[in-house]
Amino acid sequence: RRKRDNVRKLRGPPAPSWLLGHEPEMRVQAEAGDLDFAWTREYGATLKTKACWGRQEVLTADPRVLQHILHTSGYRYPKRPDVNQSIRNLMGRGIVWASGLNLPYDIMHADTDYMTGEVHQRHRKVMNPAFTSQQLRGFLPLFQSTASRMTQKWKDSIQAGDQTINVSHWLARSTLDAIGETAFDYHFDALEGAQSELSESLKYLFADTTPFPPAWDLLFKALWRYIPTSILQLVEYMPSKEYRRFRNFKTLTKGIAKGLIDQKAKIPMEDDATRDVMIRSNVSEDPNCRLDEDEILSQMASVFFLLCIAATLSWLLYELGRHPEDQTRMREEIQHLRGRLPSGTDFTMAHLDSLNTLLILHSQEVLRLHPIVSTLFRTADRDDILPLALPVITEDGQTMTELHIRKGQDFRLSVCAYNRLPSVWGDDADEWNPRRFLDVPKEKQINIGVYANLMTFSAGVRGCIGWRFTLIELQAFTVEVVENFKIVFPKDIEIMRMALGLMVPMVKGKMHEGTQMPLHLSLAEE
Numbered sequence: 001r002r003k004r005d006n007v008r009k010l011r012g013p014p015a016p017s018w019l020l021g022h023e024p025e026m027r028v029q030a031e032a033g034d035l036d037f038a039w040t041r042e043y044g045a046t047l048k049t050k051a052c053w054g055r056q057e058v059l060t061a062d063p064r065v066l067q068h069i070l071h072t073s074g075y076r077y078p079k080r081p082d083v084n085q086s087i088r089n090l091m092g093r094g095i096v097w098a099s100g101l102n103l104p105y106d107i108m109h110a111d112t113d114y115m116t117g118e119v120h121q122r123h124r125k126v127m128n129p130a131f132t133s134q135q136l137r138g139f140l141p142l143f144q145s146t147a148s149r150m151t152q153k154w155k156d157s158i159q160a161g162d163q164t165i166n167v168s169h170w171l172a173r174s175t176l177d178a179i180g181e182t183a184f185d186y187h188f189d190a191l192e193g194a195q196s197e198l199s200e201s202l203k204y205l206f207a208d209t210t211p212f213p214p215a216w217d218l219l220f221k222a223l224w225r226y227i228p229t230s231i232l233q234l235v236e237y238m239p240s241k242e243y244r245r246f247r248n249f250k251t252l253t254k255g256i257a258k259g260l261i262d263q264k265a266k267i268p269m270e271d272d273a274t275r276d277v278m279i280r281s282n283v284s285e286d287p288n289c290r291l292d293e294d295e296i297l298s299q300m301a302s303v304f305f306l307l308c309i310a311a312t313l314s315w316l317l318y319e320l321g322r323h324p325e326d327q328t329r330m331r332e333e334i335q336h337l338r339g340r341l342p343s344g345t346d347f348t349m350a351h352l353d354s355l356n357t358l359l360i361l362h363s364q365e366v367l368r369l370h371p372i373v374s375t376l377f378r379t380a381d382r383d384d385i386l387p388l389a390l391p392v393i394t395e396d397g398q399t400m401t402e403l404h405i406r407k408g409q410d411f412r413l414s415v416c417a418y419n420r421l422p423s424v425w426g427d428d429a430d431e432w433n434p435r436r437f438l439d440v441p442k443e444k445q446i447n448i449g450v451y452a453n454l455m456t457f458s459a460g461v462r463g464c465i466g467w468r469f470t471l472i473e474l475q476a477f478t479v480e481v482v483e484n485f486k487i488v489f490p491k492d493i494e495i496m497r498m499a500l501g502l503m504v505p506m507v508k509g510k511m512h513e514g515t516q517m518p519l520h521l522s523l524a525e526e
């Protein structure tokens, strides 16, 4: 006989409605993560919440539970079926969607051991060579020249008398250029205003749809887990705004990829040293390293992740604008290093690594405090017992140290709440303090995240493949901006952390204008 679960014994906030549970409340939080922070403070790191149709969910920021789900269990906690289908609507059959057998319905209803992850592993094998440390470090000069083109635009703007720069606008364009050239060997020329169709599509991808979906859509998506994949995939053709936008983005990125592949196909293989891994995968002899054409074209939608880098960089400049003392010290350190370089040469990765005290600490702190993907959604494919690192008090006053769950149990993995756990990051976990990374006792931490033990890039077999890429770009751009400009955060505006699929900055009272981060800039040498 199967053991009963003890999820219902967890404490949690009362649900406003049986039909919609906490869904509307979670989506209209004043700022992304507010409820996660409040609830984990009140009920502990693991608690129960309600989804649509009275379904019970577990929200957790417990490091041991996160480790168990993302790391130790391999593919046994797949993405929640409705979330995975939404990923497919946006990004097609690429790596972010690829799972065991791609049959969420079957996973839920099968007795057999499905979750071998073979499809995902095949995607990962093809993508990995493009993301090795050595490969990415070689991209530094390209990041530097893109950053320098961007700051030239800012200088032009300042000289023309406009000192308020919407940095997130420019960072999104620069990052699109950088990802295009490095990952796909493709020139978007977004900084020069070209390819505006893709830039525009990215800009409005989540605008005014995802945060406040109608009740029917919430209820409808909650039923997707009961629909076989072959039928479910048709939902991408729904006529409403969100579905249409996702569909257009997918068609657009696939179209660009197709053009690229056709163009490269004309070049004989041996003549093209830069021919990228995805094109090679098409002709690979080894079936474990081969993707079909639709899978290859779908990878182009990964340009979507540029939004993560652009938003992270925006938050970093925001924090530097609010902490002038950090900014001044960082600039002095960069200038000191610059003084030791022969003229006409630029920083190498070894130089950037040597800016460890400031640059790396600031990168880690911005990723901790402003995780762009603030929640991950997973479902158990079997009954399981999960050990808790942070035991919680149950409704009947007992201490719970293990969570017993049944197959099909949904989890909300709270990246943002884990990144602010006082037991992991210290009592000032809600505050900006880059130096904490020098003090946190690493030996006491439970090993989870791919970088700095943060959850920002997720963890385990499906952890972010682009984290090194992100760090190198983050460092190259930060050095370029801080060396050239003094950044001041304007007093007359308030920036909000909005959960629009991704956690992005917006100006309070001007949400309709979309993602923005206006900062006052002046030339550093003045």
Ligand code: HEM
Pocket: 079, 095, 096, 097, 124, 179, 183, 302, 305, 306, 308, 309, 312, 371, 372, 373, 376, 456, 457, 458, 461, 462, 463, 464, 465, 466, 467, 469, 470
């Ligand atoms: C600050 C920047 C970034 C953040 C916060 C971030 C975060 C994440 C997270 C949380 C996941 C797991 C998603 C899930 O489980 O559903 C993920 C996966 C992924 N990321 Fe990133 N990412 C960033 C930048 C990038 C970049 C620059 C690239 C590519 C150039 C990239 C490529 C990917 C891919 C391909 C996956 C899917 C991996 C897999 O399923 O095996 N990411 N990322």
